[in-house]
Amino acid sequence: MLKQFLPLSHIQLLNSVDDWQQAVRCSAAPLLAEALIEPSYVESIFKTHQEIGPYYVIAPQIAMPHSRPEEGSKAQALSLVVLKQGVNFGSDNDPVQLVLMLAAKDSESHLEMLSAVADLLSDENAVQQIIQSNNVAEIAEIVHRY
Template sequence: MCSLYNYSILKKNKRADIMKSILKDNIHVLERVEDWKDAVRKSGKILLENQSIEERYIEAAIKNIEKLGNYVVITDNVAMPHARPEDGVNQTALSLLLIKDGVDFLGENVNLVFMLASKDNSSHIEVIRKLSQLVDDEEIVEKMSFAKNKEEILNYL
């Protein structure tokens, strides 16, 4: 029989394995960015470089924020810019940009920018669920916000 503690550890390890496999090649750490648009462009560039998205996806994500406001700030210090699948997604993917100095995201300070790209309207559901579990842990978010490099971030997952 699995104790509650062991179940919790197994659940966390499963979350970590999934997040590490999704993010391992898609994490960049920067000291600072010019503004929130630069943050979106730089987080999108990670996915552009591995051909998960097209350039127009990044611009669509920026236009969404300009139109709808900072709805992409999903919790303290965390933003998740995104656009629609038809805006240029080649494969479902997630990137993480850590901005050490933070950036003002239309009135909200953000250090962690997760760019989400979904190829369709359902393939991202599991990614969102795992990301939600991750960012709900305030301690992990804080540690990730002060990480020195990609390896340190991966250790916190």
């Protein structure tokens, strides 16, 4: 299920980033490159973060930046950045090591994709395996089980 929304080309393994904004930008890069989202989508995430805080840091070590479809999402898609050194988002769940950007073309069609994401992220063992992975192929192998 996740394989169709999170191909190998959407997965990055980075040692570190300078700050949470760079983590979000890195997660957006593959989606922007394929025109699955527009730059306004990323700007909307930053704007909402300024207004209400890191609403998308959903669990310890896990951020899922997203915005509303009308903010510039053109398709259902995911991208994943795995950070060897976590970054602080200003959340109780800091530091974040998994940044999973979610894009949806409307408010309903992404629910099945989100269900598969929930299955993955609720598997603590899989999350730790991803964080400890040493290459993108290893990460994809774990993610694509869901």
